[in-house]
Amino acid sequence: MSTHAYIKLVPQSKQKTITLEEVKQFLHYYQDITNKTGKQLDWGYKEAAFPYQIIEASERKEQWLYLKGDGSRYRTIIIGVGQEQTTNEETGETSEQSFIQITLPHGATHGDKGKANEFCKFLAKKLEGELHLFNGRVMYYYKR
Template identity: 50%
Template sequence: MPQSAYLKPKTEDELSLDHIKSLLSYYMDITSKTGEQLSWSYSESAFPYTLIEQVDGDIWFYLKGKQSDYRMIIIGLVDSKLQIVLPDQSTHGDKAKANELCKFLANKLQADLTLFNGRTMYYAKK
């Protein structure tokens, strides 16, 4: 059964898939710089996915795993929330990486994050 996590920003101004893609690009950039400092290809371990865009719309996209430990994470917009979905074929590695990405995105968007286990983390400033 698929599992979902939700991010709900306080303002909907930053809630677009283009903005989410730019944040993921920023994440890939900072992890590659960390790898350069450590003389290690950390970016391949920190973001083992390829971003695949939907052809006929801009409601969702997915991250396809580059390694056998990682298969797929789907990211989309639903009812003014960002939804991160782990399909049935997702692995434990996908779930761990999705939790990490959810926390990163929630911090950058100042959003309330409902995790896959139903618990909520509040990153929005009060």
């Protein structure tokens, strides 16, 4: 059974919407900064920090990225974007809320879950969003 984590873009977030291309750019930025850390440490940290290949879904214009691991410790993480209708409890108004969904499919390893949590926290911090973790807990990265 697959499990999901969500990064919701709330009104206090840095941006109100997100595209798959922007998520891909954030992942490339993550790879870049971990590569620089590895150079400073004189160690191949980039491969340890991001042991995945980014593969875009090619069928029916799906809104998903597949992170394909090396097969042993890391297998697959799926990242998607979407929008949902939310209702403001105080005013009763409905609005669109963008989110990023991180999915661990059946067969994902503990390494995948650890890396997915890292990526979730990184993205939520960069976007100043609301992170709903795999275990159901919520972390707030926006100013309240």
